Amino acid sequence: MPPRATPHAEPDAVLVSQDVLTRLKGDILDGAFAPGARLRFAELQRLYGAGIGTLREALSHLLPEGLVELDANRGFRVAVISAEDLRDVSALHVEFEQRSIVESVRSGDDAWEAGLVLAFHRLAKIERLSRDERKARSSEWLVAHRDFHRALVAACPSRWLLRLRAQLYDHMERYRLVSQRHRQLGPSKRAEHEAIKDAALARKAELAGDLLAAHLRETTETVLRHAPQFMPAATERGRARQPRSPTA
Amino acid sequence: MPPRATPHAEPDAVLVSQDVLTRLKGDILDGAFAPGARLRFAELQRLYGAGIGTLREALSHLLPEGLVELDANRGFRVAVISAEDLRDVSALHVEFEQRSIVESVRSGDDAWEAGLVLAFHRLAKIERLSRDERKARSSEWLVAHRDFHRALVAACPSRWLLRLRAQLYDHMERYRLVSQRHRQLGPSKRAEHEAIKDAALARKAELAGDLLAAHLRETTETVLRHAPQFMPAATERGRARQPRSPTA
DNA sequence: CAAGCAAGCATCTTCGAAAATCTGCGCGTG
DNA sequence: CACGCGCAGATTTTCGAAGATGCTTGCTTG
Numbered sequence: 001m002p003p004r005a006t007p008h009a010e011p012d013a014v015l016v017s018q019d020v021l022t023r024l025k026g027d028i029l030d031g032a033f034a035p036g037a038r039l040r041f042a043e044l045q046r047l048y049g050a051g052i053g054t055l056r057e058a059l060s061h062l063l064p065e066g067l068v069e070l071d072a073n074r075g076f077r078v079a080v081i082s083a084e085d086l087r088d089v090s091a092l093h094v095e096f097e098q099r100s101i102v103e104s105v106r107s108g109d110d111a112w113e114a115g116l117v118l119a120f121h122r123l124a125k126i127e128r129l130s131r132d133e134r135k136a137r138s139s140e141w142l143v144a145h146r147d148f149h150r151a152l153v154a155a156c157p158s159r160w161l162l163r164l165r166a167q168l169y170d171h172m173e174r175y176r177l178v179s180q181r182h183r184q185l186g187p188s189k190r191a192e193h194e195a196i197k198d199a200a201l202a203r204k205a206e207l208a209g210d211l212l213a214a215h216l217r218e219t220t221e222t223v224l225r226h227a228p229q230f231m232p233a234a235t236e237r238g239r240a241r242q243p244r245s246p247t248a
Numbered sequence: 249m250p251p252r253a254t255p256h257a258e259p260d261a262v263l264v265s266q267d268v269l270t271r272l273k274g275d276i277l278d279g280a281f282a283p284g285a286r287l288r289f290a291e292l293q294r295l296y297g298a299g300i301g302t303l304r305e306a307l308s309h310l311l312p313e314g315l316v317e318l319d320a321n322r323g324f325r326v327a328v329i330s331a332e333d334l335r336d337v338s339a340l341h342v343e344f345e346q347r348s349i350v351e352s353v354r355s356g357d358d359a360w361e362a363g364l365v366l367a368f369h370r371l372a373k374i375e376r377l378s379r380d381e382r383k384a385r386s387s388e389w390l391v392a393h394r395d396f397h398r399a400l401v402a403a404c405p406s407r408w409l410l411r412l413r414a415q416l417y418d419h420m421e422r423y424r425l426v427s428q429r430h431r432q433l434g435p436s437k438r439a440e441h442e443a444i445k446d447a448a449l450a451r452k453a454e455l456a457g458d459l460l461a462a463h464l465r466e467t468t469e470t471v472l473r474h475a476p477q478f479m480p481a482a483t484e485r486g487r488a489r490q491p492r493s494p495t496a
Numbered sequence: 497c498a499a500g501c502a503a504g505c506a507t508c509t510t511c512g513a514a515a516a517t518c519t520g521c522g523c524g525t526g
Numbered sequence: 527c528a529c530g531c532g533c534a535g536a537t538t539t540t541c542g543a544a545g546a547t548g549c550t551t552g553c554t555t556g
Contacts, residue, residue: 016540050541064313089408092409265509288536301509302510320517320538321537322518509545513542515540519535
């Protein structure tokens with residue numbers, strides 16, 4: 001599938017580079033750019049309508065996050081994925097989510113509760129829909145899901161824990177989305193989300209942490225179970241050149 | 249102190265942007281650019297001899313690492329520091345170092361042992377010197393110290409644990425170096441380093457972890473004890489404009 | 497025919513000019 | 527005198543041309 005770039009989503013992005021960064025990151029996370037694919041400036045320029053310098057800036061931003069890789073004079077590539085990396089990321093991610101939510105529940109105030117209720121409401125509204133409809137509005141679901149999980153841990157007092165959690169969340173999201181391209185949309189996790197939310201609001205920190213951890217582990221298991229389908233298992237180094245796309 | 253940029257240190261850096269990145273990061277870590285200071289392109293251009301685009305690329309790289317901050321149309325600033333942030337970073341850093349070294353000791357092979365012995369030797373050679381001499385060769389010590397700590401954990405099988413550890417190490421190093429500008433150079437930690445190395449080579453994973461954690465906690469305590477001296481405690485937002493430097 | 501070499505092409509990397517934006521100052525006005 | 531307005535200078539942001547590098551193809555040679 002030739003990548004089709006996300007349209008401008010946030011007209012409020014003050015900087016072009018920030019807007020490009022957001023869209024590019026989203027397109028890498030949801031697999032519009034396949035893992036390992038080269039990111040050529042000519043194509044990116046066409047897709048995002050930004051200058052080369054601006055694109056380089058956005059890609060440089062993604063470099064330390066581990067979403068793209070750079071080798072000298074050969075340009076940027078989307079970071080590769082592997083079952084091993086997935087297990088590594090997932091183990092740390094589960095742990096960070098758990099620790100974040102425990103601390104968040106313990107120190108959350110009224111504003112946190114309100115934010116959580118709102119985020120859950122938005123997510124539940126989409127998750128109540130039929131599978132087909134959920135699929136059609138998957139990008140909405142993605143944002144709502146992300147916001148819900150962020151709302152759960154938002155009151156965690158450790159900025160660094162949240163920061164690292166966010167990094168790992170991104171990578172897990174990429175694995176989920178890339179794998180989803182090769183299989184059916186799974187069943188809704190509405191009940192699980194609700195249980196976590198209720199535990200959090202009831203201030204049962206440990207319970208919320210355990211539920212969240214189980215929820216995440218299950219997701220990882222699902223992805224791993226389908227891993228061979230979306231990880232072509234060690235194709236030869238460097239990947240075959242992509243067939244020339246249909247052009248404009 | 250007007251910042252004086254690090255001279256080209258790695259002639260083997262293939263990309264100008266990578267070279268600039270290395271030097272700029274080093275200069276931020278050791279406080280040549282004070283926390284909160286604005287990073288003006290005119291000045292950076294003069295200091296590093298690189299074009300604006302290249303500088304932007306390097307700064308974009310430092311953005312997700314949390315070493316610089318960006319607000320739209322107002323440019324980049326060195327990330328601010330605070331005792332609260334230091335405690336946050338330190339707690340996670342200690343934990344990550346401990347976990348990394350435990351796993352590293354458990355799965356380290358011959359090559360790891362050799363690397364550790366070598367790194368310790370290099371570090372010890374500098375730490376045996378007198379205080380004055382250590383001060384004179386502080387940049388050498390910095391590299392040796394960094395390499396030693398990296399060698400300790402190098403065999404940890406989790407790439408992500410190592411990656412996050414490295415991020416936190418950088419931030420802790422900045423706190424150490426910025427605080428050191430305002431006080432005497434502390435006593436050598438040679439004995440502690442040796443004890444950690446010996447425990448690691450003796451495959452006493454838990455012991456090595458505990459020693460390392462204690463070593464790091466002590467360092468943080470020292471820095472925190474001197475915090476008021478290098479953290480001017482909430483100067484008014486935006487800081488006074490720096491006096492015009494002597495110019496070229 | 498295999499290996500080595502060179503030209504041509506594709507692509508990346510660097511750079512600073514031009515446009516956009518912000519900040520500070522001086523002036524006029526209520 | 528306080529306040530708002532608008533201009534001038536300072537700074538950031540964007541962009542693509544020009545140079546540098548790597549890859550491929552086709553030719554030459556042993």
